[in-house]
Amino acid sequence: MFELTIYRAAAQMQRPGAMQFIPPKLSHVKTHPPQTNRKPTVDARDFLADKGGVKFALPIDAVLPQVLDCLTQSGRVVLQAPPGAGKTTRTPLVILESGQCPGKILMLEPRRLAARAAAERMADTLGEKLGETVGYRIRGQSKIGPNTRIEVLTEGILTRMIQADPELPGVGAILFDEFHERSLAADLGLALAWELRETLREDLWLVVMSATLDAAPVAALLDDAPIVTSAGRSFPVELTYLPRPAPKDLSFEAQARSLILQAVADTEGGILVFLPGEAEIRRTKAALQDHLPKNCVLRPLLGNLPFAEQQLAIRPEARKNLRKIVLATAIAETSLTIQDVRVVVDCGRARRARYDPEKGLQRLVTERVSKAEATQRAGRAGRVAAGRCYRMWARAEEGAMPAFAPPEIAISDLAPLALELAQWGSGPEDLAFLTPPAPGPWAQAKALLGQLGALSDGRLTPHGAALAKLPLHPRLAQMLLQAGPRAAPLAALLSDRDILSTQNCDLTPALTALTRPTGNKEQAGPIRDHSALDRIKQEAKRLSRLAPKGTREIALSPAQCLALAYPERVAQRRPGPQPRYIMAGGKGAVLARDDSLANARYLVISDLGNPHFSTGPDPKIRRALALSEAELREVFADQITWETLCHWSKRHRRVIANRSEMLGALSLTQEVWRDAPSEALAAAMVEGVQQMGLRLPKAARLLQARVAAAPPGQFPDLSDTALLEAAPEWLAPYLTGLTTEQDWKAFDPLPALEAYIGWAALRQLEKIAPAHFTTPLGRKITIDYSGDSPAIELRIQEIFGQTRHPMIGDHPLKVTLLSPAHRPIQVTTDIPGFWTGSYADVRKDMRAQYPKHPWPEDPTQADPTLRAKPRKR
CATH class of the missing domain: 3.40.50.300 (P-loop containing nucleotide triphosphate hydrolases)
Structure with missing residues (x-):
């Protein structure tokens, strides 16, 4: 048996960054015997420095008794400790040494390197090998033995453990280290662990450790958990x-x-x-x-x-x-x-x-x-x-x-979180999240799961349950389930960092390298990291064992597998010299001109980069695989549909009617829609009119002005803006047979406008705003309503004998009197006043200019005429 020595700290501080310790009081806890007879290479005493007879330890030692008190009393604590305080390697050992935690101690680290390094340091402190009292588990690796009491895990592993068995049998404490990094896995792990403690495991200890995070919100999240703060040990x-x-x-x-x-x-x-x-x-x-x-x-x-x-x-x-x-x-x-x-x-x-x-x-x-x-x-x-x-x-x-x-939950893809919560049977509002997911990204994540068949009416489907069992993003899990072991290398490759050293987008060299024997670096191709390649090969083997066998009768190509994971990123090359693509989801993407895939008609894109000013607003394609049309049709046969489309072509200035074979936004084939119904053609022509704008002839403009002059609310709005907006209603029925811009130029929309107003309304309009004024000669003159007030123009001789001014209701018409040459000579709203007033001066000037036309001294007694004086014989 061996004894772990922990030094008890006094409260007095000698100087910043240093703790004074009283003569050590040893506490002893029996643990599982070590599996080796070697002596500890690093003892707890090695953390202390002997300076002038005073023992100095790591700062965290001063507060660890308080941490233990909080755990034994309330089962939870938030530990604030600056970098260098020693919280990572001391806290789990102290909890183990206390004898108060009967089960395993799990400590979560955000990164694999930190997990392994922390485990090694603690094992070295105990003079043991990894996998004895202290072990670690990270993706693809583990050092855990039958006597392991402290397990250091990467954060995602805890979620898997809780989902597999919510009671976490044999686990006594969970420590969340470096929680200030706010990874999505840590937020989810804490939410699930707290739910577990509240419902099934009141005895479970929870410790949230952070270096820079404000501890108060975390403590409030955990039902006002006690906060313990340690001083740091740092130098200027x-x-x-x-x-x-x-x-x-x-x-x-x-x-x-x-x-x-x-x-x-x-x-x-x-x-x-x-x-x-x-x-x-x-x-x-x-x-x-x-x-x-x-x-x-x-x-x-x-x-x-x-x-x-x-x-x-x-x-x-x-x-x-x-x-x-x-x-x-x-x-x-x-x-x-x-x-x-x-x-x-x-x-x-x-x-x-x-x-x-x-x-x-x-x-x-x-x-x-x-x-x-x-x-x-x-x-x-x-x-x-x-x-x-x-x-x-x-x-x-x-x-x-x-x-x-x-925090990652505010900026990351939430599809994995949505799948985990669907498996757990709760929504984010039911769990203790320090930062709840935003509604928009959360809805989009659930929509993706719905498209993958993982959710139905918000509930996890059997297919979704199968996806959740795989240690992959839901997209890659979908690919593995549908394509089988053949997709395992691609799933492993996409789950890891990019290992290609080339700027060329083609993923094929990386996939080829995965099929070559391990260690054959000369033939591995443009791989920047061969150790990562070996790791991905091991992950591919593991995923191959997890993949269902015999899922498809025909083996799929890597590009087809990738299309199963990213169906909306199947992309079609647009016409033109620049390799631009349109994705099935409707977004654009661009490829470098010198890329080996630049001439591929179809691609499946796995990774997109930021747009570049030289290529426009579309993101740049970083990694992709070429896909043939035959491969595309084989994978998406049940999703390819024929769509009929009539639309206005701004380029050709006419209606185009096509039938297209579509996969999302991709048009696989096109042909002319020869028997397009007239309604569809008219609707497309309306679209063209809305682009070209209204071209109303004079008669239609006059009608528009009359309606505008009427009291508001009695007639439809005939302004240009309103007419364009309502064009499908009033114009479309009259556009039968019109398909070009020239047809529109020759079209008279007046009948359509009159029908839009209605016969009864037109009769009412005639009373309120008549279209014509009838002269004493019986001739109808159009009334112009486009100005400030209704107006007419006529020759002065035509209104001889008129003793009352023309009116529309209670409003006088503005009358422009014209000379025999149809030039304005007077504008008036008072004809009787004009006769008795300025007519005499007008007569004097006009008789000299137009002697052949009548200019009576008393125009009220003269007969209206449009004729000149008879010739003398």
Whole structure:
């Protein structure tokens, strides 16, 4: 039997970052005997430093008794502990050593590297091998033995365990480490664990551990759980900013190289460089290769490296004279302790998976880090001594940085979450989510599950239950279920990081590499990471065993398998020299001109990138497979339909009638629709009229003006805007036989307008706003209602003898009196007043100009005429 020694902390603080400890009081707990006789290589005492007779331990030790008290009293606690406090490797051991937790202790880590590193550190503390008292489980790997009491898991594994057996038999405590990262799996795991504790397992202990997250909301979520806060153990870190924002024409790698070289020249000790992703690490490494002193060694650190290479970055250099420069992704922000680091270079960018609900696509985007992330990164320089952090931005730019990184549940594809909750039998409103999913993306996720046949009326179908059992995104699970083991390599490939080193979009080289024997690197093709290739091969074997056998009589090609997972991303090439595609879902995509797939008529797209200014607003195709039309028809035979379509062609200025064989937005074949019904043609012609605009002749415009002059509400709105909007109602029945722009130009819409108003309404309109004024000679003159008031024009001789002014109701007409040459000579709204007033002056002028026409002294007594004076004989 062995004894684990834990030192009890006193409350008094000697200085920031250091805890004073009273002479140690040992507590002993018997555990399972170790499976080896070797002595512990690292004892709990190794965490202490002997300084002047005073024992200093990790800061977390001061609060662990309080954590245990909270757990024994309420079964839950939120533990706030800054990076370096020791919460990851000390808390599980203390809970185990307390003897109060009878079952296994599960600790969740957001990343595989952190999970394995934490498990190794705790096993090393106990002087054991992995898989004895402490083990780990990550995707595709596990080190668990019959006597394992502490299991370190990646977060998604907990959800699988709870779904498989909600009572979690044999589990006594669950610890959520690095919860501030707010991964979707951690949010879901906590929600399910809390539901489980509330309904089935009151004895289950829950510990939420965080470095930077505000603990109060988490505590409130867990029914006001107690909060325990630990001091950190950190040294001062000097912050160095750029003097001004970097020039926009300077590449990211050039900026990073310049700042790293400055840090190498100014400082001593190891350097940790934060970069957004693998591509930036690769390019920055190449940019630095010939510019560093000979004693500097570059060590990349990212999730898909082999564990041995990751350890080279984490552990001290074997040769003391070497200076380590670690080029890392955000993986180095977590509970990993990278030894030798005294300097941090923060390039200020992070890569996140963001879901676009409008396009229904998820893509990786590179964006500015949050202030919380920047603080945590800087703290890495002060873990073991005073350090320095170089920030690749100017101090003035910090105002635009967000306070915290967004939680995954707010920016990610929610389809996997929707499937998990459907299997659990609850909606997000029934569970304790710190950030509930937004309604729009949540509805879209459920719609996708409905399209996959996983949900029916909001409930999980047997097919959905089968999808939920597979450790894949619902799309890839659908592919595996429908295509069988043949789809396993593709499912494994798409579930992992991109391993191709080429910019060419074709996924075929990666699939070909998966079929070659492991270790045959010479023939593996353009693969950037052969260890990742080996890992994907192992995952493909595992998925092949999980896939149902004999699902289809005909073996499907990889492109057909991919089409089963992404039916809306089956794409058809548009006409033109630029390789642009339209996807079945209706969205566009673009391919590089020099890509090997640029001439493929059909593609299935697995990955889309951001649009580029040179190619327009459509996203760029990053990875795809070519698909033949025969393959497409074989997979989607039951979804291809014939659609008849009449539409107005703006280009041809006419109605086009076609029959098309359609798959979503893709037109596979087209032919002329020769027997298109007149109603369909008329509707398409209306569409053309709405595009061309109204071209009303004079008579129709006069009618439009009369209606406008009438009191509102008695007649239909005949304004141009209203008529275009209502064109299907009043115009379509009169467009039979019209199919071109020329037909429309020759068309008289007046009968259609009169029918739209109606016969009875027209009679009423004639009373309110008559169309004509009848002169004393009996001639009808059109009344113009387009001006401020109704108006007519007529020759002055035609109104001789008129002693009353023409009226419409109570309103006088505006009369324009014309000369014999039809030129205006007077405008009046008072004919009697004109006769007795200015007529005499008009007569005097007009007699001289038009002597052959009558100009009586008293026009009220003269007869109206349009004739000139008779000739003298």
